[in-house]
Amino acid sequence: MLGLAPRLLTALKEQGFTDPTPIQAQAIPHILQGRDIMGLAQTGTGKTAAFGLPLIHQLMEIGTAPEPKTVRALILAPTRELVNQIADNLAGFVKGSHLKIVKVVGGSSIFNQTKALHRGTDILVATPGRLLDLIERKAVTLNKTRFLVLDEADQMLDLGFIHALRKISTMLATPRQTLLFSATMNKQMNELAQTYLDHPIRVQVNTPGKAADKVTQCVHFVDQGAKGGKLKTLLAAHPDELALVFGRTKHGAEKLMKQLENAGFSAGSIHGNKSQGQRERTLQAFREGKIKVLVATDVAARGIDIPGVAYVYNFDLPNVAENYVHRIGRTARAGAEGAAVAFCSPDEIGDLRSIEKVMGISIPVASGEVPFEDRKNARKGAGKGPAGKPRRRGPQRGGSGRGQRMAA
Structure with a gap:
């Protein structure tokens, strides 16, 4: 061969x-x-x-x-x-x-x-x-x-x-x-x-910036202070599946992990402040399902090869648009299906639009209202996203059981 x-x-x-x-x-x-x-x-x-x-x-x-x-x-x-x-x-x-x-x-x-x-x-x-x-x-x-x-x-x-x-x-x-x-x-x-x-x-083999075909995507418009509650609600809807949560900073990722632990979730974290031994032990526990939720920074976006990751949450949107593609590439591996859920605060609208431009799509809105300034800009563009297509609600691709659960 x-x-x-x-x-x-x-x-x-x-x-x-x-x-x-x-x-x-x-x-x-x-x-x-x-x-x-x-x-x-x-x-x-x-x-x-x-x-x-x-x-x-x-x-x-x-x-x-x-x-x-x-x-x-x-x-x-x-x-x-x-x-x-x-x-x-x-x-x-x-x-x-x-x-x-x-x-x-x-x-x-x-x-x-x-x-x-x-x-x-x-x-x-x-x-x-x-x-x-x-x-x-x-x-x-x-x-x-x-x-x-x-x-x-x-x-x-x-x-x-x-x-x-x-x-x-x-x-x-x-x-x-x-x-x-x-x-x-x-x-x-x-x-x-x-x-x-x-x-x-x-x-x-793929257009740069294109996500894997079996990744279902959506975005929730939510204030920064309400993201934690939203994440806990979505995680609680599928407690037996592995979820990877991305934050922007080391301190933010560690703080979020402790909040999830205090809320009863089996969570761990990997970021630049962790030693190599700590990171390896946490990844192994996540791989074996002993930890169900892993909170990480972009340092791990391309280094986690765990086929069982069902959900990727962008708790904070990356300020480098290409990193979004690498993050959501942690799910839907080895031919499996996966879901990518983004949280977007009013201050992150620019990051979201940059991500959509790189990917050439409009990420479907699962909940929340588009901030006023962005709605005004959308009206100027005849309600079309960066790919020239009308923005729609609900999970992209549709028809996926996982996507339906994700948007719930």
Whole structure:
């Protein structure tokens, strides 16, 4: 299948993978041919396997162990959660082979990471900051690295990693194969691709800014002070399903989590003020259903791969419109259906309209009244949303049992 080694195909079959996703079907043959790739696909479409499988295939053909402190393939990701997710997925693919995978992130023991890198590594999955720390300590060298993957590259730019990327890129071997994957494409991303990629093949399976087809969306217009009560009401309507709630700030997320706990919900939180160990334990409890509600900031928007998430609540709308797409991509994974519920206060109208513009849709209104100024603007536009369609009430797509419950 797609030119992959029989050993890899056997590993895939054992894990229940049969048919490739569109991004995998398009990207894998080009990667096996040694081409640089610029991959555009929304989160949850199988990007890790799209770059991981052909990468492993090529590394298996080398047949010898890497030299001490060297790295053959480097995968950079913006968050600890995403690094863990990538490393865990790849570990399943290399099971039974001689390939070694190491992950390094901030918040974990740098001594243990140094020890793990000492004998050399086939695949290193890392956040840029911790990798630079290890390079400065001479724990690892990149002069033998001939494969580079930039995953969720747009978020790395959003988080200010551009200078780290530039520094790291000068340390890699040449020639090398570079694979860039992103959920969005803008001018800065194009410039990044031109800088790091050599005549890349562009593969795109979804329009940037488009949500997964099985995500039902709606928005509640509600004052900021009334959001907590609204959230509790909606959560209480489906107490047995996993819900992910996004706040804008670390302090706000922690405060909201404690309010939910005090109201009797089994809740946890992950954000930048939590240690890596705390975040991993909370995510595991959420994955196992011991915690039903997880409150998070955007640091986790692209690092949570839990198929059972039924609802995503945007308690605070993101001020970067593209982040909305990444947030709601945490539901409707692996072919399941999901619901995305947004709360919009009067001060967030501009953020909502920016989100709708990026997505090319008008998000259906589930409850509340559109603020006066926005109603006035809507009348000027003949009552049409940014996509030129009349605004309507009720869940988008309709006909979904989950969507009906969501709007209740």
